[in-house]
Amino acid sequence: MSELDHWHPVLLSRELSRSKPRAVTVAGRTLAVFRTTHGVAALDDACPHRGFPLHRGTVEHDALVCPYHGWRWSPDGRGVSPGNPRSKPCATAYECVERHGAVWLRRAGADTAFPYLDVGGHTPVGTAHTRVDAPIEVVLDNFIEVEHTGDVHTFLGYERARMAEVESETTVADDSVRVWNRGPQRPLPSPARRAFGIPREALFVDDWTTRFSPVHSVYEQYFVDARTGERAGDALRIAVFFTPVDDRRTDLAVFAYTQVDRSERPLVEALRLPAVMAFVRWEVSRDAKLLAHMADAPISLRHRALGRFDRALVASRKLLDRIYRGRTDAKLRVVE
Ligand code: FES
Ligand SMILES: [Fe+2]
Structure with a gap:
């Protein structure tokens, strides 16, 4: 393999x-x-x-x-x-x-399943293709933790000052790693809040599962009204596929979907979807720009001072080596 x-x-x-x-x-x-x-x-x-x-x-x-x-x-x-x-x-x-x-x-002739993308009940928002000048391990590390959203993202995510309030749970299975996060959505300019239908005081839930044949993460992202506890605004389902170009570059293919409120006026909807895709592209481009500074960084996680948001990283490295690359001699040490 x-x-x-x-x-x-x-x-x-x-x-x-x-x-x-x-x-x-x-x-x-x-x-x-x-x-x-x-x-x-x-x-x-x-x-x-x-x-x-x-x-x-x-x-x-x-x-x-x-x-x-x-x-x-x-x-x-x-x-x-x-x-x-x-x-x-x-x-x-x-x-x-x-x-x-x-x-x-x-x-030709490989014995692998086509990755399942569950898009039932969802409306396509758009697709994007981005080249990142960093190795796949480093890029994946970025996409499977939310701590960077405070400094690197503009719209979706949690502000640094309230990062300690963000709950994060990681579940490792034989072939996947799931990470669930919930915390106060960072303050947004009102056009951005309107594009997503987000209440003024909202909790942002970012719940994703990463699989490794090929390497991809599917994100469920939605908002909860902090005052009522009810879900509010758009739910996004975003699949990101990570393809190594070579040892120093990674291509991202992004497939974005949303659950559309059918009661909205078609014109509003027609304008809203491109706006949502523009936000998604923007956040990915911010990550890509930052990661380009890590093209030559050592990829090993050994001796790194990992924090509570990094629990998925080591497990994901192991599954990437075993499932995606077919290596059985992966010797990464778990750092808890
Ligand atoms: S036909 Fe001669 S190199 Fe392709
Ligand atoms: Fe990011």
């Missing part, structure tokens, strides 16, 4: 045009992704002939044509060389599907 055995969302659907292939890199391996009339396809980017990058080729009659000597490659990897008609060259092909507004791929 290795990284490419898992399904990864490598491109948003809107990032892949009908005619132009795209290069994507997963765990140091670069692939050419392209569209055919039957769907999406991916091949190793280096042309098996002389190594020209196939993503610079063109799609003709459902095959990817290398611009160097014109050899053509079918989505299943079978090649045809116009100058060597009897040869049967072969390229490495990947399984490729398009779901949830993204292009996903994995190694």
